[in-house]
Amino acid sequence: MLPRRWRNALPFAGAIQWTRAATLSGLLESILAVVAMGYWYSHSVMRWVDHVAGQIAQDKLGPAVRSESGLYELGFAAWAVMMSHPFTWFIAYFIVEGVVRLCSAAFSGGVFGLLPLAIIDAGLRKITGAPGDPLRPAELKPTFSSVGAAVRDRILTATVPEGVDELHFLKSGDQEILEIRASRKKDGWDPPRVIRVDDKYYRLVELKRDAPPRPFVYVLHRLAAGVPGRNVLLYASQDGVLAGKR
Numbered sequence: 001m002l003p004r005r006w007r008n009a010l011p012f013a014g015a016i017q018w019t020r021a022a023t024l025s026g027l028l029e030s031i032l033a034v035v036a037m038g039y040w041y042s043h044s045v046m047r048w049v050d051h052v053a054g055q056i057a058q059d060k061l062g063p064a065v066r067s068e069s070g071l072y073e074l075g076f077a078a079w080a081v082m083m084s085h086p087f088t089w090f091i092a093y094f095i096v097e098g099v100v101r102l103c104s105a106a107f108s109g110g111v112f113g114l115l116p117l118a119i120i121d122a123g124l125r126k127i128t129g130a131p132g133d134p135l136r137p138a139e140l141k142p143t144f145s146s147v148g149a150a151v152r153d154r155i156l157t158a159t160v161p162e163g164v165d166e167l168h169f170l171k172s173g174d175q176e177i178l179e180i181r182a183s184r185k186k187d188g189w190d191p192p193r194v195i196r197v198d199d200k201y202y203r204l205v206e207l208k209r210d211a212p213p214r215p216f217v218y219v220l221h222r223l224a225a226g227v228p229g230r231n232v233l234l235y236a237s238q239d240g241v242l243a244g245k246r
Contacts (some may be wrong), residue, residue, distance in 0.1 A: 006113070006117070029114075030094070033092075037095070165180050167242050177221055181218075182216045185212055193233055195232070201223040204219065206218075
């Protein structure tokens with residue numbers, strides 16, 4: 001739940017799987033906030049209703065309140081008072097934040113601390129003149145759209161049967177293009193990775209979503225020269241079937 005700079009300062013920071021920890025802490029945050037909301041409801045609404053019931057028992061309120069519709073309106077009024085209270089929205093914020101942190105860590109690998117702690121950290125850095133906390137590169141920053149895409153990919157993977165890839169060799173002017181249509185998302189295949197297909201090198205420029213049964217479409221552009229290295233992904237054309245060439 002701590003901001004990134006505080007986490008890195010811990011002596012055991014390197015031994016923790018932060019993605020898993022953020023997933024569990026987001027779940028815990030939401031659960032505790034829901035429990036707190038239940039206690040707050042019991043304290044505010046039920047206490048106010050009990051107070052009104054005592055007033056009715058002492059005949060301090062009008063006869064309209066003692067009717068069934070009057071009691072219903074009092075109960076609704078107590079609920080409305082609770083919903084308009086700032087503390088209710090304070091608790092609701094942590095319910096939502098916990099869900100966001102849970103989904104971000106579970107589906108896109110983003111580890112975020114609590115926003116109030118992050119604001120305190122930003123204020124301390126400004127007061128002390130400490131350098132800003134560098135985040136990961138922009139293309140790796142998890143966003144709401146990336147989390148949504150990850151959830152959609154999980155649903156596609158669960159509902160589409162696994163099958164072999166389809167390879168489409170295309171040509172656009174002087175550019176040779178290879179489209180690999182897959183039924184499963186490939187780990188580590190994120191633009192702009194370089195991929196070696198047999199003895200040819202391609203750059204992955206785009207990942208598109210299409211209709212089942214092969215909803216993941218990887219668009220690769222042929223490179224003029226090879227760039228061997230440890231970061232190059234290997235792919236054998238025999239792992240798929242040739243579906244088109246034009």
